[in-house]
Amino acid sequence: MICAIETTHREYDSLLRSTVVGANRIRDAFHRSPLRGRRNTPLALFAAGTRLLQACILLLCANAAFALPQHAAVPGGIAIVTLGEHNSAPQAYYLGKRVMVVQEGGQWQAVVGIPLSAKPGRHTLRLQPHGARDRSVTFTVSAKRYEEQHLQVPPRMVNPSPEDQRRIARDLKLGAEAYRTFLPAAVVATRFILPVEGRYSSPFGLRRFFNKEPRNPHSGIDLAAPTGTPIRAPAAGRVIATGDLYYNGNTVFLDHGQGLITMYCHMDSIAVQTGDAIEAGQSLGTVGATGRVTGPHLHWSVSLNDARVDPLLFLAPEIVAQLQP
Numbered sequence: 001m002i003c004a005i006e007t008t009h010r011e012y013d014s015l016l017r018s019t020v021v022g023a024n025r026i027r028d029a030f031h032r033s034p035l036r037g038r039r040n041t042p043l044a045l046f047a048a049g050t051r052l053l054q055a056c057i058l059l060l061c062a063n064a065a066f067a068l069p070q071h072a073a074v075p076g077g078i079a080i081v082t083l084g085e086h087n088s089a090p091q092a093y094y095l096g097k098r099v100m101v102v103q104e105g106g107q108w109q110a111v112v113g114i115p116l117s118a119k120p121g122r123h124t125l126r127l128q129p130h131g132a133r134d135r136s137v138t139f140t141v142s143a144k145r146y147e148e149q150h151l152q153v154p155p156r157m158v159n160p161s162p163e164d165q166r167r168i169a170r171d172l173k174l175g176a177e178a179y180r181t182f183l184p185a186a187v188v189a190t191r192f193i194l195p196v197e198g199r200y201s202s203p204f205g206l207r208r209f210f211n212k213e214p215r216n217p218h219s220g221i222d223l224a225a226p227t228g229t230p231i232r233a234p235a236a237g238r239v240i241a242t243g244d245l246y247y248n249g250n251t252v253f254l255d256h257g258q259g260l261i262t263m264y265c266h267m268d269s270i271a272v273q274t275g276d277a278i279e280a281g282q283s284l285g286t287v288g289a290t291g292r293v294t295g296p297h298l299h300w301s302v303s304l305n306d307a308r309v310d311p312l313l314f315l316a317p318e319i320v321a322q323l324q325p
Helices: 002-032 042-060 162-179 317-323
Strands: 078-084 091-094 100-104 107-113 121-128 135-141 148-151 199-202 207-210 221-224 230-232 237-245 249-255 260-270 283-287 297-304 307-309
Touching (some): 078 121, 078 135, 091 107, 107 297, 162 249, 162 260, 237 260, 249 283
Antiparallel strands (some): 078 107, 100 107, 199 221, 260 283, 260 297, 297 307
């Protein structure tokens, strides 16, 4: 029975993604068409029918959108930790940060982001049940070694000037505040659609060297696409910050609830503003080559309880299989 349910979820995930992408293409074509504004043309009727079909399938696929991300208890991964039965959602903390807690199968589960700096071994969650004493829950983190990547960029992007360093400090403060956001939410969509159609050019966790100098590991994935390619929200959320950052270029941060934050970098244009409520599949802007880049692409990061984790863990398995370089 469990296998049948998982198979159905995978089929719904694929259908959901293809429907959202297809409807978005039709919508973009309609907005560019000289027939826009004419209600009775075949294109207008077809676009309206497609939007209705998309809405119906989104309702049918609601369960798939809330499927838990893949369990991968490694640095840069996610640990799904069973907290047991409680009358209401307990609060859980890891490394001093509150973590996502959701209910599945009658049990409460902590969805824990593990930072890339985490050491292998036993790790501890601090659990605060309502009306009961605090207790500890442990889980094990396994070792994982990420590959190296060597890139050549302009020298200024490796050794910035004092003025650039002041700008970078402001950028880091903006990002830190965004990543620390924790908005309580009863329901959080944790199964994503791809934000852009493009070539999977750089995986998560790469140990990076710019002009032969070591720098921070790659905290997201890169999807290469031509400048101007639409970038879509992978799930519903709220825009909590935007900006033109030194390294990341034009950037958008989305809050999806319970410490789940996504970031979109190097954009050519931004189509949203701070405070906007965003639906899954809605346009955030377009792919570009702003900031520290070697070509146009989207850098997509996912953060969970202020730990950057592999975005692929939030995608359906068959989508991940198609992305492998």
